[in-house]
Amino acid sequence: MSESAGTAGPGQTAGTDAVPGKSVVKVTDLVAGYLPGVNILNGCSIEARSGELIGIIGPNGAGKSTLLKAMFGLVKVHSGTVVVRDQDITGLKANKLVTKGVGFVPQNNNVFASLTIEENLQMGMYQRPKDFRKRFDFVTDLFPELGKRRAQRAGSLSGGERQMVAMGRALMMEPAVLLLDEPSAGLSPVKQDETFLRVHEINRAGVSVIMVEQNARRCLQICDRAYVLDQGKDAYTGTGRELMKDPKVIQLYLGTLADTA
Numbered sequence: 001m002s003e004s005a006g007t008a009g010p011g012q013t014a015g016t017d018a019v020p021g022k023s024v025v026k027v028t029d030l031v032a033g034y035l036p037g038v039n040i041l042n043g044c045s046i047e048a049r050s051g052e053l054i055g056i057i058g059p060n061g062a063g064k065s066t067l068l069k070a071m072f073g074l075v076k077v078h079s080g081t082v083v084v085r086d087q088d089i090t091g092l093k094a095n096k097l098v099t100k101g102v103g104f105v106p107q108n109n110n111v112f113a114s115l116t117i118e119e120n121l122q123m124g125m126y127q128r129p130k131d132f133r134k135r136f137d138f139v140t141d142l143f144p145e146l147g148k149r150r151a152q153r154a155g156s157l158s159g160g161e162r163q164m165v166a167m168g169r170a171l172m173m174e175p176a177v178l179l180l181d182e183p184s185a186g187l188s189p190v191k192q193d194e195t196f197l198r199v200h201e202i203n204r205a206g207v208s209v210i211m212v213e214q215n216a217r218r219c220l221q222i223c224d225r226a227y228v229l230d231q232g233k234d235a236y237t238g239t240g241r242e243l244m245k246d247p248k249v250i251q252l253y254l255g256t257l258a259d260t261a
């Protein structure tokens with residue numbers, strides 16, 4: 001969100017990192033994997049600065065989702081560091097990370113179908129129930145539909161609406177950085193665009209975003225900077241415009257980019 005880095009958004013509260021250019025997340029030489037002796041990430045390094053919308057693209061199996069999971073304590077880190085707002089959070093578990101400014105919306109995030117939208121948002125606040133009203137106002141300023149339909153059961157929502165609830169729930173803990181794993185997965189092109197718009201809104205409200213996307217072209221269009229992952233490493237980085245014109249990226253990921261043209 002280069003045009004609005006660091007500006008206050010609806011209901012933005014003190015504590016959000018709003019100093020443009022300051023490092024919010026720095027991942028250095030991360031080596032991680034699911035099974036002993038099998039590394040999926042092989043020395044991956046990325047950084048998100050305050051207010052940035054960072055895209056992560058790359059071929060299938062490159063380790064994009066694994067990177068987000070490792071940052072969120074869901075995959076064993078063997079070496080390397082994850083630093084959030086100058087604090088080393090490497091290897092901390094998810095329940096601790098949400099108090100350290102990291103939010104995560106997994107792929108095909110499941111909402112609590114039998115709960116209402118408001119109750120789903122409440123679930124995001126289980127560690128800070130006193131702040132519920134303030135955070136609920138922030139999220140519903142951002143996504144008014146969630147406020148209007150607060151009493152509706154999440155199970156009756158469309159895929160795109162569920163994704164909005166999932167993102168809203170992650171925002172309840174006031175993250176400095178939101179990790180989004182393929183937010184557009186399984187959605188129609190129109191719903192994908194709506195979801196990208198919401199991601200943009202979140203970012204404009206001062207939250208740094210790191211978004212893994214299959215839709216590489218769209219991702220490069222909307223992000224400030226992106227990393228191209230290959231075999232568990234950051235192979236290329238640059239602005240979306242730079243990467244879309246980079247012959248090496250085009251050569252390597254022609255399929256990915258062409259599919260989404």
Ligand SMILES: Nc1ncnc2c1ncn2[C@@H]1O[C@H](COP(=O)(O)OP(=O)(O)OP(=O)(O)O)[C@@H](O)[C@H]1O
Nearest residue numbers: 034035040058059060061062063064065066067214
């Ligand atoms: N739970 C798991 N246990 C063991 N291996 C896994 C697990 N999840 C993923 N992997 C492996 O890790 C590698 C990277 O997977 P990952 O999902 O991170 O890639 P990706 O870049 O996000 O791929 P895609 O674009 O296809 O979603 C793959 O080889 C995959 O088989």
